[in-house]
Amino acid sequence: MKKRTWIMIALMYAAVFLACFGVLHIMDQIMEPGGPVIAESSGTPGNGSPSEAVPAESRPVATPSAPALPQAEEDWKPVDHGYEGWKQQIAGAWTPPEEPQQPYRPPRLVLATDLHYQSAAADDGGKAFQEFVEHSDGKVVRYLTELLEAFLDEVIAERPSALVLSGDITMNGEKINHQELAQRLKRVQDAGIQVLIIPGNHDINNYDASVFFGDDRTPAETVDAREFYEIYREYGYDQAFSRDENSLSYAYALDERNWMLMLDSAQYDPVNRVEGRLKESTLAWMDGILAQAQEQGVFVLPVAHHNLLYQSRMYTTQCAMENNTEVIDLFQKYRLPLFFSGHLHVQRIRKHKAEPGVPDKEYGILEIVTDALSIPPCQYGFLEWKEDGSLEYATRAVDVSAWARAHGVENEDLLHFQDWSYRYIQKLISDQIGGVIRNLGDDIMKSMSGVYARVYMDYYAGRKIDQKAVRSSLGYQWWERNLPDSYLLREIEAMMADSDRDNNYYLWEGEP
Template sequence: MGNRKWIAGIVTAALMVMAAGCSSQTAVEESVQTSAGRTEAPSTEAEVVKPTAPSPSEIEPFPGAEKETKAEPLKGGKRIVVMTDIHYLAESLTDEGDMFQSMVEHGDGKLTNYVWEITDAAFEEIQLLNPDVLIISGDLSLQGEKKSHEELAGKLDALERAGITVVVIPGNHDINNPSAAVYSGADRYPAEPTTPADFVRIYKEFGYSEANSRDTSSLSYTYDLSPSMRLLMLDTCQYEPRNRVGGMIKTETYEWIDRQLEAANEDGVILLPVAHHNLLEESKVYVDDCTIEHSEELIQKLEGENIPLFLSGHLHVQHFMRNNSFGIHEIVTSSLSTPPCQYGVLEYMEDESFSYHTRQVDMEKWARRHRSTDENLLNFNTYSPPTLNRIFYNQAYDAMKDSAEEETGSLFVKLSETQKQQMSKVYADINAACYAGRAYEVVEEAVKQPGYGMWQEYCYPAILYEYLEYIVEDAVKDYNSLSVE
């Protein structure tokens, strides 16, 4: 097997990458057609043949979809598939050598080493759901590489030709990102980034050319799903002159939003807002990077029109909450490329009741169908959970390992190797479950472990401790399904 088949030995991550996908970059700065070979990364090595790539003669596009039963169309509403934070990397931008492996191993949980297969499998799978639309709410690319956007757009074009309508909105990684890179051997080189004009051109057939209204101050637009339902696709990203992690909405865009709210009233249509960044404080620890700046203004506008639901991503964690006990609901869908590699299915009715649940991409089924010989794909359900756990273990461990003495409040203590290991393990167990929206399943037992008691005793590293405590406090339900009448 090629080098990337050993990615499961995950190590190290930087402190500010550890808690959520809203981080700007990893410690090693990161910068549907079926997966293809490398052609552009400068390398003297012979081209690597991927064991996961079937011969074109063996399969048809989206093979077998016609042999399985598709869901019936939803009556009285729209079935919406929500994907976010794919972080796709064009295959021509990596030879999967040492630098690429280091980027993955020192990352925040994204399985970039399998992003091609995960994306293909997800796009193939959702055809059976017979959705009215696929919404991709930002961070389509790894680090805004122009080629990554172009290659992903090719897959979206194939998906639309298969009968699935697609609309997209940018994320904080996607535009004017100086971290766009080519990975070759032990080196990385700058890749061509994506400008706002590039983004609109590349994805013009996935919302922009079909928009009901376009905002001239951002890449926001509205899209009519039907005569009675309209998407409000909000560009909450900051990318002038270069990208930033946090989200905000310009004054001019708020003026455009006001006009769209008024138009929706006049047209008698339901308005469903979508953005990359979070409307509510879904992450109590990383508010500045995850929640739209001054989002209370947007909340007030949406609740003033009795809009019940807001969709977002960015956090990489599966979550939902409601503003106070009577306001708007927000559903945050987790990253498609981060285990458990899932997406959301929303049934949004014309009376504005809705039902949402997640579905994990069935990678093992996809691997069998495509005659893969990759054991990690064939056994993805046992490969991916421990891989994510190892990433989070090392995030905690590396935050503690660099100094012999650790500051804990006004005291200085030396943490032993055993203490660091025990603390890292409990952090990994809790955080991995949190990403899947199921922290409630592990918290009761995890807090009984000696490592958790050490976190409470030492409160160090402070940001990790604060994040861990928030997860424990928040772990009261399964965040993978929500129904509102």
């Protein structure tokens, strides 16, 4: 009985084994691809060597080979990508397309100087303020806020690479004026236009800082160099690639080909001075920047508040930097073509000559002085790099009237700003002449002041003055007859002598 039982168990196991084997064989047949496999012969069809069909059961079964294992653990490297077959099937689909190269756009700059900004909160329009205006040098003090807003609108519409403000940005360095100006400039920065600022002699530690309320002119809070940086740090200082440790000078890259050298020529430590000077340590820092630029083939444009050259027969002191010879030598060591400044309040263009008689075509650094934005005709400069490597400079007057119309302003002075500006200057001159001239009558006074005002405005604007036309005018003849030795007549002569050509346009076409 036991023997029969064991036989039955053995037969059952054998049946199970055979059943499993059969299932595996059937699965293998199912998994094999059907159809004949065509074996290529070395012969060509039609030449007696046709291809022959090979029965499926007689072809060798291809089995996938297992990947070879690394010989040692240190030979193993993880696979950092997935299946790549699709890359070959869809040509280029796996390679991100190259970004189209943007054509190079040369820089474009707006340059303005001597804003002498005055906050409306710094005065109440009273007696003290009126006296301040009457003794000014022609700044449109009562409309400085509106002038600034019109100017900033034009800058934003123009969309330059940067707005460069080269000093005397406030009336006399009042902290309230600095803070408000910085706030107003923010909308230019928010429009994607970098503002670049340096101080002038009016801006730091200025003992003339004042506010005007009622009958009193009261000393106002000023700023020192550290506070100036804190107020304007986002307007060039924190964006600079290099800063001078001993001044508020810095170097800013407009792009990979062009740098701005923003130079602090003001003297305010320990006390504020009108005269300008670059420190010896600043000159050493500049030398390093210029050497680096020369090595890299970078164009450098230097800007300072004070003048590099003696530019005026009328203003002969306190304008050119005290050590301008050293500065000129440094710039010419690296053959810089252009230098920009302000301070003079007069639009001037002049080339440095080592000595009289040097031909104009010979190399010498050329200085462009932009006239004060705060004095009629309220101009600024526009500098544009051209595709051929040249640089073009021209001035533009702020169109305050267009701004007033666009903003619904009803003030007639602003709606007819150019005409108001002339009458404003004429009245200032008349009032000042009144302190010199006695008993000439209103008509003669008006004629004389009108001549001075026209010459004055043309001179500040950098226009060519027709001396013959001026001298033949009735107003000039009144000057010669009544005040032949007056300093005011000497000023008329000096302004005309300086204005033998137009100073509002310049094209630099490359080094001679």
